[in-house]
Amino acid sequence: MxxxxxxxxxxxxxxxxxxxxxxxxxxxxxxxxxxxxxxxxxxxxxxxxxxxxxxxxxxxxxxxxxxxxxxxxxxxxxxxxxxxxLLPEDANAKARAIMWMFAALSTVEPPIIQREFSHYFERDKSWHKERLPMVENLIRSRLEDLSRRLGDGDWLDCETFSAGDLLMVQVLRRLKGTNLLREFPELSAYVARGEVRxxxxxxxxxxxxxxxxxxxxxxxxxxxxxxxxxxxx
Missing domain, CATH: 3.40.30.10 (Glutaredoxin)
Structure with a gap:
């Protein structure tokens, strides 16, 4: 089965x-x-x-x-x-792919989820307008670091798509349609490469x-x- x-x-x-x-x-x-x-x-x-x-x-x-x-x-x-x-055969490359899986879910995604939560559940709060820019700045900081690391490469570790890319693209898709992702053309193109697979x-x-x-x-x-x-x- x-x-x-x-x-x-x-x-x-x-x-x-x-x-x-x-x-x-x-x-x-x-x-x-x-x-x-x-x-x-x-x-x-x-x-x-x-x-x-x-x-x-x-x-x-x-x-x-x-x-x-x-x-x-x-x-x-x-x-x-x-x-x-989804994982390279080389032991070191495999370890790096798993590292990126954790980075996607533990470092990049949390502030993105905070932004979504704020949008859906905190818009009527008196402090929403002050908190939202703080969350978006944290996201922007994460995207800057990620974009710098990706550079002009197709995927996060050389030219081979891995489970790390799968989870990272999926996390970044939560920002599609926002100015935050548009600010980083390299990451927008990275997401697009994942979506055409x-x-x-x-x-x-x-x-x-x-x-x-x-x-x-x-x-x-x-x-x-x-x-x-x-x-x-």
């Missing part, structure tokens, strides 16, 4: 590729591993059955035989270590199909087939 991942039955972004199952889908597509998807509602995510897989009641989860994982970064790392295509397109289309009625579901709790049938890089 193929691995099963969980995804939102109704996602706040309406399938624009920002929900946390997206990097897991993308990783599976990059390595050519077919997978099934079980859609879950916001209510069912808090029920004991789902919390047995994800103690914090979120998505995604990943089930493969007797292995169950949660946290998108951990799942992507497991996929990258289990299949070829065939594996990204397949993952994006599969997530979007949930919300456009193009996919056929059998109801919550059942798995629907998705995913690549072979490697296409």
């Amino acid at each position: 193929p691995p099963i991942i969980t995804a939102f039955e109704e996602s706040p972004d309406r399938g624009q590729g920002l929900a946390r199952d997206m990097p897991v889908r993308w990783a599976l597509e990059e390595v050519g591993q077919p997978y099934d998807v079980r859609l879950v509602s916001f209510g069912s995510m808090k029920e004991p059955a789902h919390r047995a897989l994800h103690p914090f009641g979120q998505i995604p989860t990943f089930e493969d035989g007797d292995l169950a994982l949660f946290e998108s970064g951990a799942i992507v790392l497991h996929i990258a270590e289990s299949y070829t295509g 065939p594996a990204f397109k397949r993952a994006f289309d599969a997530q979007l199909a949930i919300f456009t009625g193009k996919s056929r579901h059998r109801g919550e709790g059942d798995a629907c087939s998705a995913g690549a049938s072979h490697m296409r890089r």
Whole structure:
């Protein structure tokens, strides 16, 4: 049986590729591993059955035989270590790719999430207008450092796409359409390179199909087939 991942039955972004199952889908597509998807509602995510897989009641989860994982970064790392295509064979290059995975989720993403939280939940607060520039300046500082390190390279470590790039591009996509990302043409081009990869397109289309009625579901709790049938890089 193929691995099963969980995804939102109704996602706040309406399938624009920002929900946390997206990097897991993308990783599976990059390595050519077919997978099934079980859609879950916001209510069912808090029920004991789902919390047995994800103690914090979120998505995604990943089930493969007797292995169950949660946290998108951990799942992507497991996929990258289990299949070829997302981590270099050279030990040092592999370590650097994993380093960039952690950098994406631990250093670059947190202030971006703070900005999103502020936009959606703090706009009516008296201190919102003062706090927002502080958060955006922190994001800008992270982007400056990242842009400097990327330089004119295609990917973060030489010319080879890795799981580090996958997670970094996914994090930066949260800034698409903002002036913050537009200030850094190198990073905008970097994101665009990630988005034209065939594996990204397949993952994006599969997530979007949930919300456009193009996919056929059998109801919550059942798995629907998705995913690549072979490697296409």
